[in-house]
Amino acid sequence: MKGENALHLPREKSRLRLRQFIQIGLITGALVLVMTQGLGVFAPKAHADSVPTGLPASPTCFAPNPCIQKFTQPMPRFDVLPRNAVSTLVPAPTAQANTTQQAVDPALGGGFGPIEGRPPGAIWAHQGFTLFPPQVAVEVTQEGAKINNVYNPGVPASLNSGINPATPFHPRFHPFAPDQGPLAMWTFNGTLPPKLVIGRYAEPILFREHNKLPVNKAQNGGFGINSISTHEHNGHHGAENDGFTGAFFFPNQFYDYHWPIVLAGFSTINTGATDPNAATPNDTGGKTNIAGDWHETMSTHWFHDHMFSFTSQNVYKGMAGMFNIYSAKDRGNEAINDGVNLRLPSGTTKSWGNLDYDVNIMLADKAWDANGQLAFNKFDFDGFIGDRMTVNLVDNPYFEVEARKYRFRILNAAVSRFFKLALSDGSPMIQIANDGNLLPHPVTLTELDEIGIAERYDVVIDFSRYAVGSTVSWVNLTKQTNGKKPDKDLSLQQALGGDPNDPVVGKFLEFRIVRRPAVADASQVPDPLIPNPVLPAVTRSRNFEFGSGGSQTTTGSTSFTGPWGIKTDNQGPTLDADYGRISAGPSFGTTEQWTLQNGGGGWDHPIHIHFEEGQIIARNGSANNVPAWEKGRKDVYRLRPSGSVTIKMQFRDWGGMFMEHCHNTVHEDNAMLLRWEIDNGGSPFLRPLPTPISTPQGVTFVAPDDILPTAF
C-alpha cells in the first residue's frame, strides 16, 4: 500500500475511497463556507409562499416562561441618543478622513490601516465643513446585543406605558422570550430599544459611528456582515455622509458622518435668510431664520445600514434607527403660536423637540429559531417575510395613551413586507407626512395605503373620542406570504379575524386609553401644511426599468450578480448592480424628470432615490392617478405591478456619488441597485468620480469600470 493512491486501488476499494473522498470534500467545503459565511448557510431552504420564508414558524413558548400572548408587554419609546459637545469626540473630527494608522487585526488581514474608514482625500472630505461646522456630536457603536443600562425614552414613564428607564432593558422581543445573543442581533450601541437622533435645522450633527462588530465575519449568527455603511435616509447632505454602499468600514474603525441639516436650495434661494418660514427653533421658544427653501422642510428620517449586498441582513439584525428633524414649521412644541409653527401634536415642556405626544413607530416583521434567536433565510431572492410583528422591536405590544391627539411617525423597517394600517374600530386618522415630508394638505383616512419598505407615514390620531379605560388597536390589513408583492388587502372585518397563512395580519398594537390629559391638548392639524416647492423647468428626462433577468457586464469587487437588475434609458441589457458603474450624472443645479418603470410584471418594487426629494407628477402616465397622500415630496416610490412613477427632482447644493435601488432590500442586495452622481459642481469633484475600494488597510480608488452612454 506504500505510495498508493486511488488510481491504483482495486475497484471495490476505489469506490470506498471515492465515497470518503466526497465526504472529505463536503466536510472541507462546508467548513470553508462556514468560515466565510457563518452557520446560516445551512438554514432551511425556502418554501414558496410560507411564512416565515423558508423557516419553521417562530416558537412562542420558551419554558419555563408562559407562552407569549399579544398585548402583554408595553411598547417602548425609542432610545434617544445623547447630544454631546463636539469637543467630546476624540480624536476631533476632521474635514478629510482621519488616516492615522493603527494595527489591523489579523482576522482582517493584519498590517496597518486608518482609524477612520471614510475614503481619504479631498473628494470624500466633508462638504461645507467650514460653512456648517458640527455643533452636536452623536457617538454610537455598532455591536452585538447586550443589556441597556442607559435607556432614555425622552419622556417620563407615565408617557412610556410605565416603563422604568432605570430598569435594565433586555435585548429580547418579549419578556417571556430569551435575550438575543451578541451574534444574533446587531444594533446601534448594541441595545434596544431602537435609537432616535434629535436634530434641528442649522445645527449640524457629527454622527460618529464605531464598528465594534466581530472581526471574524463568520461570527454572524448565520447572517449579516461585519463591514458597514450607514445611510441617513434621506438626508440632504454631501455624498460622503450618505452611506454610499461602497464606502463601508470595518471592525475597529469609525466613520464620521457630517449631517449639516440645511434646507435644500440654501445656496440659491432665500440666501439672505429673510423668509420667516425658513427658520429653526432656538432654545428660548423663538426661532432663527436660515437660508434655503422652507418648502423643502423635512421631518422624519431614519438611518440604516447600506452595506453592498448585505443591507437586508444587516438591517434585519437591527441596524436601524430614526432621526426627527425639527424646524420652525415642525417645531415639536404645540403651544407656541407665532404664525409659523404648525403646532402639531408633540408637547409643551421644551421649546422644541417634545416627544410627549410625538411617537416614533418602527414596524418590522421578524422570525426566530427554536432558541428564540433572530432567524433569516438569505437564500430566497424573492424576499423575506417574517411571522412575528414587532413594533419598536418588541412583539405585538400595547401602548398607553391619553385621551388627546398624538402624532405617530410610522416607519416600515421590514425587509420585504408591506403594511396597510387601520384602527380596529375604523376610526379616521389624519395623514400629515409622507416619507418624512409634511404634505401640502392633511389627508383624512380610515385605511392607510400600503406602506412600502422604507416609506414613512406620519399620522395624527385623536384619542379624545375614546373613553378612559377603553382600547383600540392598529390592524394590518395586508396579507403577504412571499417577497414578490402583497397577496391581498383584506377588509377590516376580515383582517380582525386574522389569516391562517399570515400571522402578521390582524391586530398588532393595542392602544390603551388610560387617562384624560392633565393639560389641555393645544395641538393643531392645520391646513395647509407645507406646499410643494416650485422647481425650475425640467432640462432632461431619464428612464429606469426595474426587472428580473439582470446580467452583469463587469467583474471585480464593485460588481455583483443576482436575479434582479435595472435597465437605464431603454438602452442595453438590464444590468446587475456595480457601484463602479455610473448610470446617471445629472448636472449640478438642474431639474430632471425620472420615470421609474416596473419591468418585472406582477412584482412590486419600492424604489428609493437617495439625496433629493421628488415630486410625483404622474403614475402610469397620468397625474390623475396620484393619490392625495402622494402629492407631497417623497423619496421612496412603490411601483406596483407593471406600474410606473414619473417624478421630478432638482439636484443641488451638494455633490458626490449616490444610489437608486429597490428597497425590498433582498432585491437591492441581489443586484437591483445603481450608482448615479453629481460631479460637475466644481472642485474637488472630477467627472467621472473615482470609485472607492474599501479595505481594512485603507481605501484606494479606481476609475469607474463602466459609464453608461446616457449618463452625462
Place this chain on the structure above:
Amino acid sequence: MKMNRGLSRVVVVSLLSGVLILGSLFISSHSAQATVAVVSTAPIVSTVTALTSGTAPALQTGLTEPVTFSGPVVVTSTVVNDPALGPSVVVALDGRGLKATGGTTGTVYINECEANLTRPFGATDVIKTTFAFYEDKPGGYLNAKTAMVTLNLTYDTATMTLTKVTGSVSTL
C-alpha cells in the same frame, strides 16, 4: 515527501470537489428560490363608474343625524397577468364624487374615499373598504366619521377587464 504530496493532492482535490458539490447545491437552491419573471404582459386597465348610494346611520357614525350618500364611485382595475405569478389586480377606487347630506339638517359632507387595493383576480370580487367623511367646512376633517363602501366587481375573465360594478354605502 511522496506521501505528503499525495495527501496534499487528496486534500486539494477534495476541497475542490466539496466546493463544486456545495456550489452546485447553492446554484440549484438559487435557481429554485428566485422566481424569475422573464416574461410579463402589459397591464390591462379598465374603468367602470358605479352609481352608488346608501345611508350611514347616526347610531354608527356618532353624528346627530343619518347621512345619505349618492353619486359615482369610479373603479379602475389594473390586471397584470404575469406568467410566473398568475394574474393579480390593483383596484383603484375614487368615491370623492359621492354627495353626502345630513338627513335632518341638510348639512353637506365631503369625503376622502380614495384607495388602491391589492386583490386577487377572479370572475367576481367583493370589496369592502372604509372611508372618512366630514362636514364641508374649514377644519371639518378634524371631526371626521367613518362610512363603508361595498363594491361588487364583475370581470370578463377572457379579456381580464372589469365589466360591471355595483355598490352601496353603509357603515361598519
